[in-house]
Amino acid sequence: MKKKPLSFDKDLFKRSVLYNVKTLYRKTMEEATPQEIYQAAAYAIKDAIVDHWMTTQKAAAEQDPKIVYYMSMEFLMGRAFGNNLINLQAYKPVKEALDELGLDVNLVEDQEPDPALGNGGLGRLAACFLDSLATLGYMAYGCGIRYKYGMFRQQIKDGYQVEVPDTWLENGNPFELRRSELAKEVKFGGYVNMFTDEYGRTIFRQEGYQVVRAVPYDLPVIGYGNGVVDTLRIWDAEPIQCFQLDSFDKGDYQKAVEQENLASQLCEVLYPNDNHIAGKELRLKQQYFFISASVQTAVQRYLRNHDDIRKLYEKTVFQLNDTHPTVAVAELMRILMDDYYLSWDDAWDVTTKTCCYTNHTIMSEALEKWPVDLFQRLLPRIYQIVDEINRRFVDQIMRTYSGSAGIDVQAKIRSMAILYDNQVKMAHLAIVGGHSVNGVAKLHTEILKQRELKDFYEMMPEKFNNKTNGITQRRFLMHANPLLADWVTEKIGDDWITDLSQMDKLKDFVNDKKAQAEFMDIKLKNKQRLAEYILEHNGVKVDPKSIFDVQVKRLHEYKRQLLNILTVMYKYHDIKSHPNKDFYPKTYIFGAKAAAGYLTAKLTIKLINSVAEVINNDPDIKGKIKVVFIEDYRVSNAELIFAAADVSEQISTASKEASGTGNMKMMLNGAVTIGTMDGANVEIVNEVGEENAFIFGLSSQEVMEYEKNGNYNPMDIYNSDPNVKKALDMLVDGTFSKDKELFRPLYNCLLNKVGGNRADQYFILKDFESYLEAQKKISDAYADKKRWAKMALMNTACCGKFSSDRTIQEYVDEVWHLDKLNVEAK
Ligand code: CBF
Incomplete structure (x- = not known):
């Protein structure tokens, strides 16, 4: 039987637009600028979205489905206004309503900045995936960064490209919700103090660090015609204390300024490189920043209605979109061991069952590697954990291959170790620390298996699979x-x-x-x-x-x-x-x-x-x-x-x-x-x-x-x-x-x-x-x-x-094993 389309109250929408123009700008429709009219209309649509969003959250709380956290440095969402209307099945009524108000829907849409929190294919894929996840009725969070400046705007002057800052947040973003109540702390630098507590446990405590406050902004991701609204959660950084000059002695003053600087730089700009890694310190900070905040949130959400952290993976999966979010492997280990006192083996079991990795390129300049000294200085506790993961993995390589005829064990270590040549190899960490590695088209996956990641494939073939990309037909x-x-x-x-x-x-x-x-x-x-x-x-x-x-x-x-x-x-x-x-x-x-x-x-x-x-x-x-x-x-x-x-x-x-x-x-x-x-x-x-x-x-x-x-x-x-x-x-x-x-x-x-x-x-x-x-x-x-x-x-x-619907269904069936949400669409 055909599903009833979602209901949309056209008259209410019209009234809301007029009301919003009045209360937001103290203007009549005739006086309002096109941008103000867009904002008023967007807020009116958001009203309708929020009802579905709340219903989805309520259904999730009752049904307790497994949740995928799609972790990505990039989400190239594009404009939301028209797409939201399409998925709400409200494009036609809104077009009519705007017509009746003497407005052209296309011109209203054109007022929206084109959010470009991504470079190209990888970021746009993430956006298509969120659309499909919501449309297929799965509970998902996109986790990323709320860059103040997204991908630069390109101007052509005398035939040359000139980069101009993309000030997409200039007029605010009517679709987002600031969720300061869900803020998290993220720590950088300092050193690790190791001691034994009164229960005889070894405690690792990061001290002398800088800290920033990660504040999430939620954006709705609307499923087509099913009343499901998932969430893209992007993090902004704020200094932890308000800067109070008079209460600081010299040391604290220095620290407070540093923290403020760190916070203001962290989410400033998206690195505009596609298939190429700049290897800049700030980029590693960005990665750890949004990953730490997202992993903390996922663990806390799970513990809201479960008490056995050892079973986190039954309700939670992290999909790492390329190597950029790979530090999630070590961050999850840290939280499980340092905050919940799991043994290494238990924490490792949970982590590998939770994490999955997608490789998006064989271009060597895009495979992230970090200098050990930088990594260690910035993330001292995380580095200790990566070091131990590496030590155990190298052991495993030796156990697997020592004594095998014709196999050069040292060559295997050289090609697969996570720490080698004074570098932290993020792709290797992702492969070792998860249970699924996929390429994004059949040929690409074959090349990974036969060439780029051959040694890994030979050692752990069960992890490898292909998920050919897709796109959303709705947009x-x-x-x-x-x-x-x-x-x-x-x-x-x-x-x-x-x-x-x-x-x-x-x-x-x-x-x-x-x-x-x-x-x-x-x-x-x-x-x-x-x-x-x-x-x-x-x-x-x-x-x-x-x-x-x-x-x-x-x-x-x-x-x-x-x-x-x-x-x-x-x-x-x-x-x-x-x-x-x-x-x-x-x-x-x-x-x-x-x-x-x-x-x-x-x-x-x-x-x-x-x-x-x-x-x-x-x-x-x-x-x-x-x-x-x-x-x-x-x-x-x-x-x-x-x-x-x-x-x-x-x-x-x-x-x-x-x-x-x-x-x-x-x-x-x-x-x-x-x-x-x-x-x-x-x-x-x-x-x-x-x-x-x-x-x-x-x-x-x-x-x-x-x-x-x-x-x-x-x-x-x-x-x-x-x-x-x-x-x-x-x-x-x-x-x-x-x-x-x-x-x-x-x-x-x-x-x-x-x-x-x-x-x-x-x-x-x-x-x-x-x-x-x-x-x-x-x-x-x-x-x-x-x-x-x-x-x-x-x-x-x-x-x-x-269609990205097909790709997502394959991820669900073969890797994520999510449950469908049952949301009563109204
Ligand atoms: O998988 C999505 C896309 O990712 C890239 O853009 C990337 O940044 N690595 C690839 O270059 C594309 O081939 C791929 O479609």
């Missing part, structure tokens, strides 16, 4: 592409909203001419919407009838935006030299943020903008190619872009992209993938069929062979392939910059060894021709309208596997 279809969402519902009903495998039923329509025309007409409308955005933001007029070829993601060498733009440069030359050659018009759309200190990435942005400038203004090109770099790529404009994409560029060097999730979002919206057999592309192609994607380039196996043998020589390709040579020469011949030396560093790293890196580390030259070939096939396929419509529709029809 990335319902909210991002309402035209297509309504069309899908008209064709197959609305079960897809909570069961994306239903999309399979669209296969019945892939050969239906009328359906094809409708589908492509929706795409065209979405392209017109994006074209308007581009005109407004870039001042560039693009043709919605051209192929929209999209590469939006973080800028990283392994993602190979450089390969894309080099082929654009080549095609520019080709069109200029053969003005009469047939060429299907194409709009190349890029969007990407580069880490602030990542010079090659930033220069690539400049290159894309320089190429855009030249090509878009060259009358010879007659609009056959346009190049657009969308400034400040983020969740809100991503929604417009995905809905409008014809072609989804997923061209990372095979083996380097763990999964990718933009590939899934574009597939859902009917874009056809051009990609390498990397990450989740492999599974996408498997679902949609090779004939409905454009695959090119080296395989992961081939890439790894070249890397092992060191026998790749890009200079040979440069010298033997005139197309490659032309594209590369254009980097330094002044075509795209008066200063011929400007792009020389990019040219150099493709042809020469630079700073210890192989020439063309990411095999751009090697894949250049097959990429060009695939591009050509795309133009041919697009020219055949029926063929393209079928391919695009097939992509939407085959995306069922890539």
Whole structure:
């Protein structure tokens, strides 16, 4: 039987908006600014949310379900207003109510800052997972940091990226609740005093430390149509005492200032690095700060209605989102031993049964390692515990392998120890201290098992499993592409909203001419919407009838935006030299943020903008190619872009992209993938069929062979392939910059060894021709309208596997074993 939709009182909402405008701002609707109206409307929605939130908490208190704590340095939530309305099933009534008040829901939504407490895929995945957890009715907490400044806003000035602070909290956040009653203390530094207490127990007490107060802010995470509201709990830091100058002697004064400084710095800013670790002291402090507060909270919550701490794992699971929260293993050990007096063995049993770890990358620069002296100075008690975990683990390695023929025990220790070379290896701590290790796509998990984490896999195969990533269809279809969402519902009903495998039923329509025309007409409308955005933001007029070829993601060498733009440069030359050659018009759309200190990435942005400038203004090109770099790529404009994409560029060097999730979002919206057999592309192609994607380039196996043998020589390709040579020469011949030396560093790293890196580390030259070939096939396929419509529709029809609901259900069934909450939806 179909569930009744949640009820929503439209008139009450209208009254609340008027009331809020009056009481918050002492204004009438006519006097209020758009921002004030947004705030008033958001508070009115929050009223409705809070009722469901309280019901969920009450149900949890009664039913005592197992809770997952998803621990993550990053939650890239995007705007909440529209998404909350969708999941409350209140978008239409609110739109109507706002209409009746003379307001446009889109303009109201646009007033909300786009909370960017994350860098890219990893943080956005965390947000999708929370949406799915609530929708599937599981009790979950996202645990993270309330950064004052999230991911920087990107401005493009003279083609260069300029980073501007993201002041997302400037006007407050109407959806959050400050929970000062749940504040926790977190200690840093000092030393450990060890003594025996009156019961003969060995006590470890941290003394001489600095302390900050962790204050949680709760944000609601609403399940779709089921009345469940989970919580994203993000922590802010405050000094522990108010600073009272007159009562401090010199020592205390110093300490008070230090504490205040520490508190004010801790949550100031998100490190803007993706797949790369800066290794800064403050980052380790951030990690311990939110983890200590979250672990303390989880233990206390459990003890509210249980008395045997040894069974914590029956009701609690910690999922560690990458290595960043790994210090949770040692923090839980500390609390169990030092605060609840468990023996080492008992504490270890609880800890390993509670913790699980997800690996999101094989990029070595992203695997966190901390210098021992820094770690020890900052977290002296935690260090002692890690040291002991390591000692016992090294013992275990020796016991397992000593005497085994052909096995070099020292090599095993070298590759697996947690403490080695004066470093604390966080991935190793996560693997040893938990019971589950997963990769995020089949290929990625295989590479982990066969290469990066081979020794661990051989020693503890039972811990390893794969959980292919997913995305939420509520945000990335319902909210991002309402035209297509309504069309899908008209064709197959609305079960897809909570069961994306239903999309399979669209296969019945892939050969239906009328359906094809409708589908492509929706795409065209979405392209017109994006074209308007581009005109407004870039001042560039693009043709919605051209192929929209999209590469939006973080800028990283392994993602190979450089390969894309080099082929654009080549095609520019080709069109200029053969003005009469047939060429299907194409709009190349890029969007990407580069880490602030990542010079090659930033220069690539400049290159894309320089190429855009030249090509878009060259009358010879007659609009056959346009190049657009969308400034400040983020969740809100991503929604417009995905809905409008014809072609989804997923061209990372095979083996380097763990999964990718933009590939899934574009597939859902009917874009056809051009990609390498990397990450989740492999599974996408498997679902949609090779004939409905454009695959090119080296395989992961081939890439790894070249890397092992060191026998790749890009200079040979440069010298033997005139197309490659032309594209590369254009980097330094002044075509795209008066200063011929400007792009020389990019040219150099493709042809020469630079700073210890192989020439063309990411095999751009090697894949250049097959990429060009695939591009050509795309133009041919697009020219055949029926063929393209079928391919695009097939992509939407085959995306069922890539819902984060499926991923979460797999985590629940195979790793977390959560119980469903029974909430009476009203
Ligand atoms: O698993 C989510 C995503 O995480 C990354 O973004 C990451 O930061 N490690 C990976 O690069 C993506 O491949 C992956 O989809």
